[in-house]
């Protein structure tokens with residue numbers, strides 16, 4: 001088993017290689033370390049190795065860790081499904097949310113964002129794989145949602161997020177990533193929004209996502225090991 005520091009170094013190397021292969025500059029791509037289900041001690045170890053942004057999916061798992069690591073200025077990202085009864089804790093304890101797909105949740109997060117904190121950074125999740133079980137707004141409803149989110153004072157719309165069906169062929173996954181990049185350009189051109197983030201790519205597909213323009217990869221397994 002590599003140490004967390006070694007695993008982080010390997011992931012950074014993969015990111016850099018994928019960026020260079022795509023004619024991109026490696027620092028354009030940020031690494032979010034997905035620490036869901038992993039203990040605070042492992043997060044602290046990754047922090048010591050230079051990692052500052054961590055992603056969590058489950059509030060009941062995340063909140064005790066956020067408390068335990070309150071001595072570190074960690075940047076916490078909520079990447080799980082959003083539910084109405086969870087928005088208050090998300091608005092209070094996180095700097096980013098990646099799975100926004102309903103205006104109702106956006107309004108609650110904006111209203112509940114403490115005034116002492118900067119606006120909550122948001123990515124709207126888009127469902128491009130057509131899986132009914134998956135979160136995400138369909139592409140044809142994206143512009144309306146993005147324009148509405150962009151008006152909310154407690155939120156700062158940063159970009160878009162997607163997850164291809166991991167069981168689909170790689171070419172289909174690449175098409176989903178390119179589709180998200182196209183939607184970002186459309187929103188910038190047609191709706192006049194300025195979006196600096198494309199949150200796409202995980203342990204198994206970060207090269208494909210970076211080739212398509214990802215600016216933030218969310219990596220869990222390849223940093224912290226397999227989850228139970």
Ligand SMILES: *Cc1c(COP(=O)(O)O)cnc(C)c1O
Pocket residue numbers: 034036057079080163202203204218219220221222
């Ligand atoms: C778990 C998770 C990840 C990380 O997946 P790995 O395959 O472990 O890298 C990324 N994004 C989301 C939304 C997740 O739920």
